Amino acid sequence: MDMLQIIDEGGTLVSPDLLPGDETLLALYRAMRRIRHFDERAVVLHRQGRMGVYPPYGGMEASQAGTTFALTHDDWLLPTYRDTGAALxxxxxxxxxxxxxxxxxxxWAMPEGLKVLPFYIPxxxxxxxxxxxxxxxRMQGRSNVAMAFIGDGGSSEGDFHEALNFAGALSAPCVFILQNNGWAISVPTSAQTKAVNLSKRADGYGIPGVRVDGNDIVAVYHATREAVERARRGEGPTLIETVTYRVKPHTVSDDPGRYRTEDLTKEWLTKDPVVRLRAFLTSRGTWSDEHEAALVQEITDEFEAAVLEADSYGEPTPSEIVDHVFATPTPALSEQRALLLEEYGA
Structure with missing residues (x-):
């Protein structure tokens, strides 16, 4: 099979032997619906002047929620700037x-006990x-894994290849997620590489590569769970390519109309991951309009309460820019902080 798929674009089950139980399906749907709500509201906050430049991930919810759902809180998560949904x-x-x-x-500082690193811009x-x-x-005798994300454009960077070689040679318990969303800002995947199946890049480093329908959260979860379990057993890393599409702009300041037509975007909208799983759950009788309304109300209330909490924080002071760089400040940072305090005050 070239690309793993369990539920197709129309919400029809195509691989019944791989389907998890209803409890897992409902939890996956809730996770996807919740991060879609955040993404939509974040764009509104930006337009209201209440949030800075933000990179939407709309249309990629299955790729982000389905992968992260396979982790425990003892594992590590290393997101990129577009993986807010994964972090949530x-x-x-x-x-x-x-x-x-x-x-x-x-x-900036990640919560104590949550093993997630800040969003990477490089x-x-x-x-x-x-x-x-x-x-x-592994050196500390634990069986926890690390999951990192990258886009199709990032797979052309040297760090990508060095990491796969490093992890493969040392059988590091890693799960590498390659979100092939069609675009590296304004550059289509076809312009940056002749490779069609990016998961095959794993072959060069002697590790498994899996290609999965990135808009089918059930398939994404299945593939990722297998990779996580494999890493946890000490069998080394896996590269998972989730084939999806960036239907939203690169960031809220981007105009995709300058470099692409929207015909392909409209085609991908028919493969919407949230709509797909909802259609499947409805056909099974495990979801209804009443369930949807209750969920929307729940996640709306959660989001609004969180925004109020964020609004309660005061304006940051200039010296705080150096407070979350190292646990123990270096002499240079201490000097810089003192200079900021001297010039701007506390």
């Missing part, structure tokens, strides 16, 4: 995410970091 699914509080994308220092740097996190866990 993992447990990062909504209020902190809002503060982060407001560029407030109050949102392309592909999180892949080698994931290998380090995974090897550190």
């Amino acid at each position: 699914t993992y447990g990062l509080p909504i209020a902190q995410v809002v503060l982060y994308w407001r560029t407030s220092p109050h949102g 392309i592909a740097t999180q892949y080698p970091h994931a290998v380090g996190c995974a090897l550190a866990e």
Whole structure:
């Protein structure tokens, strides 16, 4: 099979032997619907001047929720700037995410006990970091894994290849997620590589590569869970390519109409991951309009409460820009902080 799929675009079951139980299906749907609500409201907050530049992930919810859902809170999550949905699914509080994308220092430090690293803006740097996190866990006698994300554009970076080679050679317990969403900002995947199946890049490093329908959350979860379990057993890393599409702009300041027609976007909208799973659940009698209304109300209330919490924080002071760089400040940072305090005050 070239690409793993369990539920097709029309919501029809095509691989019944791989279907999880209803409890898991409902939890996957809730996770997807919840992060879609955040993504939609985040764009509104930006338009209201209440959030900074934000990279939407609309249309990629299955790729982000389905992968992260396979982790435990003892594992590591290393997201890119477009993986807010993955971090929310993992447990990062909504209020902190809002503060982060407001560029407030109050949102920079990750919560104690939650093994998630800040959103990466440099392309592909999180892949080698994931290998380090995974090897550190193994050296301490634990069976935890590290999951890192990258886009199709990032797979052309040196860090991507170095990390796969490093992880493969040392059998690091890593799960590498390659979200092939069709675009590296304004560059289509076809313009940056002749490779069609990016998961085959794993072959060069002697590790498994899996290609999955990135808009089928059930297939994404199935493939990721197998990779996580494999890593946990000490059998090394896996590269998972989730084939999806960036239906939203690169960021809220981007105009995709300048570099692509919307015909392909409209085609991908018919493969909407949220609509797909809802159609399947409805056909099984496990979801209804009443269930949907109750869920929307729940996640709306959660989001609004989180925004109020984010609004309760005061304006950051200039010196706070250096407070979350190292646990123990270096001499240079201490000097910089003192200079900021001297010039701007506390």
